[in-house]
Amino acid sequence: MFQTSLTTMSLLSLLFLLLLLFPLSTTSSSSSSIQDLLQSQGLPGGLFPKNVKSYNLDQNGRLEVNLGEPCFAKYDTRVYFDSVVRANLSYGGLMGLEGLTQEELFLWLPVKGIVVSDPSSGLILFDIGVAHKQLSLSLFEDPPSCKPQGVLLEKVAVKEMGFQMREGI
Numbered sequence: 001m002f003q004t005s006l007t008t009m010s011l012l013s014l015l016f017l018l019l020l021l022f023p024l025s026t027t028s029s030s031s032s033s034i035q036d037l038l039q040s041q042g043l044p045g046g047l048f049p050k051n052v053k054s055y056n057l058d059q060n061g062r063l064e065v066n067l068g069e070p071c072f073a074k075y076d077t078r079v080y081f082d083s084v085v086r087a088n089l090s091y092g093g094l095m096g097l098e099g100l101t102q103e104e105l106f107l108w109l110p111v112k113g114i115v116v117s118d119p120s121s122g123l124i125l126f127d128i129g130v131a132h133k134q135l136s137l138s139l140f141e142d143p144p145s146c147k148p149q150g151v152l153l154e155k156v157a158v159k160e161m162g163f164q165m166r167e168g169i
Contacts, residue, residue: 034065035143042092043116044124044137049073049081049146063089071146075139078103079111081146092116102128 034055035045053068065085073079082099093115100111113127116137124140126133 044140046140046143050143051146061089073144073146
C-alpha cells in the first residue's frame with residue numbers, strides 16, 4: 001500500500017515538473033483572448049485590431065497573430081497589419097516584429113519592436129528602425145477597427161476629390 005502511494009506521488013510530481021518545463025502552446029480564436037494575453041505581459045490590450053481571427057504563442061515566446069486579411073488601422077497615425085503578424089513576446093515587449101508598418105511623414109516604416117518599460121510613465125515606445133517613437137498608452141487601451149486595403153483607398157480617393165463621407169460608409 002505504501003509502495004503504491006509513493007509510486008503515484010512520483011508520477012504526479014514528474015507530470016507536474018514536465019508541465020512546468022514544457023508549457024503547452026496557446027491558441028485562441030477570439031480577439032479578447034489576445035487582449036488578455038497582452039495585458040498579462042504588461043502590454044496594452046489594444047495593440048492588435050478587433051478582427052483578430054486567432055493567435056498562437058509557442059513555448060519560446062514566439063507570437064503569431066492571424067488577422068485573416070491585411071488591413072489598416074489608426075492610432076495616432078495609420079498603421080498597416082499584414083494578414084499574419086509575428087513577434088517575440090516577453091514581459092513588456094514585442095520584439096522582432098514582422099507584419100506591422102506605420103506611416104510617418106508619408107513614408108511607411110516597419111515597426112521592429114514595441115516596448116512598455118515603465119507602465120507608470122503612461123508611455124509606449126515604438127521602434128521604427130530609424131527612430132523610436134513614444135506614444136501615450138491610452139491610445140492602445142481598446143483594439144482599433146481595421147479596414148481592408150480597398151475600403152481605405154476608396155475613402156481616401158473620395159475625400160481627395162472633395163466629397164464628404166457620410167458616417168457608416
